Amino acid sequence: MNSxxxxxxxxxxxxxxxxxxxxxxxxxxxxxxxxxxxIRTTNEIEKTVVEIVSDSDxxxxxxxxxxxxxRFTTVDKSLTDDLFTVSVHTxxxxxxxxMYQWEEDSDTDSDGDTTYTYEKVWKEGLIDSSNFHRGGHExxxxxxxxxxxxxxxxxxxxxxxxxxxxxxQITANRTFSPDGENLKIPEGFTxxxxxxxxxxxxxxxxxxxxxxxxxxxxxxELSLIATVSENSFVSYVSSQGKKVNYVTEGNRSAAEMIAxxxxxxxxxxxxxxxxxxxxxxxxxxxxxxxxxxxxxxxxLLGNVINGALFVVVFLIGMTHSLLIIAIAWFRxxxxxxxxxxxxxxxxxxAAHLLMNKRRAAVTA
Numbered sequence: 001m002n003s004x005x006x007x008x009x010x011x012x013x014x015x016x017x018x019x020x021x022x023x024x025x026x027x028x029x030x031x032x033x034x035x036x037x038x039i040r041t042t043n044e045i046e047k048t049v050v051e052i053v054s055d056s057d058x059x060x061x062x063x064x065x066x067x068x069x070x071r072f073t074t075v076d077k078s079l080t081d082d083l084f085t086v087s088v089h090t091x092x093x094x095x096x097x098x099m100y101q102w103e104e105d106s107d108t109d110s111d112g113d114t115t116y117t118y119e120k121v122w123k124e125g126l127i128d129s130s131n132f133h134r135g136g137h138e139x140x141x142x143x144x145x146x147x148x149x150x151x152x153x154x155x156x157x158x159x160x161x162x163x164x165x166x167x168x169q170i171t172a173n174r175t176f177s178p179d180g181e182n183l184k185i186p187e188g189f190t191x192x193x194x195x196x197x198x199x200x201x202x203x204x205x206x207x208x209x210x211x212x213x214x215x216x217x218x219x220x221e222l223s224l225i226a227t228v229s230e231n232s233f234v235s236y237v238s239s240q241g242k243k244v245n246y247v248t249e250g251n252r253s254a255a256e257m258i259a260x261x262x263x264x265x266x267x268x269x270x271x272x273x274x275x276x277x278x279x280x281x282x283x284x285x286x287x288x289x290x291x292x293x294x295x296x297x298x299x300l301l302g303n304v305i306n307g308a309l310f311v312v313v314f315l316i317g318m319t320h321s322l323l324i325i326a327i328a329w330f331r332x333x334x335x336x337x338x339x340x341x342x343x344x345x346x347x348x349x350a351a352h353l354l355m356n357k358r359r360a361a362v363t364a
Contacts, residue, residue, distance in 0.1 A: 020283030025324055028276035031269065032328030037240040038265040042258055044238050049225060051254050054158025058231040065236045067254035068157065069223030075154040081214065083145075084196065085184045086176070090216040091152040094172035097145045097212050098122040100205040102129055102137040120207065140208045144186075157222065161232045162247075166224060169247040172215035223252040273325070281317030288313055 045065065052061055054070040072091075079093040080086065086095070103121045106114050116133045124147055129139040149172065155162045177194045185191060189198050199209035225246040226233035235245040248257060 017287030024279035028324040031272040041238040041242040069251040076152040092217040100209040176214040277321040
């Protein structure tokens with residue numbers, strides 16, 4: 001590799017580091033604000049929602065936020081995938097088309113060098129192999145069939161009719177085994193158990209092989225939280241601007257559904273916090289990549305220097321993450337914000353002490 005390529009690689013590392021730091025910052029800020037809105041929305045729902053039964057008069061609850069559950073009815077005839085003559089009496093039917101393809105994965109070591117690995121997987125949609133970093137792993141660029149979903153036009157819950165957004169929350173959760181006699185099988189395909197496939201052997205598939213399956217909904221009961229509109233429902237819009245039109249399986253109470261909503265919000269909060277923090281740490285790692293490259297040329301001492309740099313960068317990235325979270329929460333929960341800022345100061349001070357200690361060891 002010539003010097004111009006090396007300089008270009010180092011410069012690209014710095015630019016990508018800056019971009020990742022910006023993205024991580026924005027993501028963490030948005031996530032904290034979104035979490036506050038979610039918390040206030042569920043608290044608002046808890047205070048406002050009225051539990052009703054499905055055979056109550058819709059006019060009595062017009063415009064009110066309600067929680068209702070029970071057995072539901074799919075009024076339509078069976079949903080049908082006409083292309084393959086698959087027909088099921090269900091509120092939700094989905095054709096799942098998967099292709100056997102190459103998938104690229106990457107791993108970056110402590111020196112900033114990236115290794116790419118390739119695995120064959122069944123995957124919905126097409127994986128674009130034109131951007132792969134190594135040749136010899138080409139995927140098809142088209143598929144004869146695509147995944148598709150169908151929903152019933154009318155689903156009723158007692159005297160109420162579900163809205164389209166609610167019906168589309170009824171998930172296709174159970175795999176349907178098609179009838180070989182009625183199934184329209186295209187040329188070159190065979191029925192193998194629950195799969196319709198063009199693979200010669202599903203246990204030993206080849207790149208480009210396709211398998212199709214169908215999923216349907218088998219719920220017996222459902223529950224929902226939404227605003228009554230005539231004999232149907234519309235989304236409830238909270239004071240935080242959040243729209244709530246919640247549907248779940250089973251006959252659930254309002255308290256149970258609200259608990260589920262809170263659990264989902266909490267999981268999203270922590271997933272996004274972790275994701276944002278990882279992006280920030282990776283961004284700082286990328287930002288200092290020129291220093292790690294230079295240090296790697298120093299015999300023996302280079303590993304010590306790089307180790308110290310990575311510890312410091314990790315602390316800086318985590319401090320940055322906590323600082324963004326603290327600032328975002330300071331307006332809404334001052335006590336938590338103060339505690340997080342104190343934690344940031346402590347981590348920053350630890351990074352400063354560690355850097356000074358390593359600098360002293362190098363100059364000694």
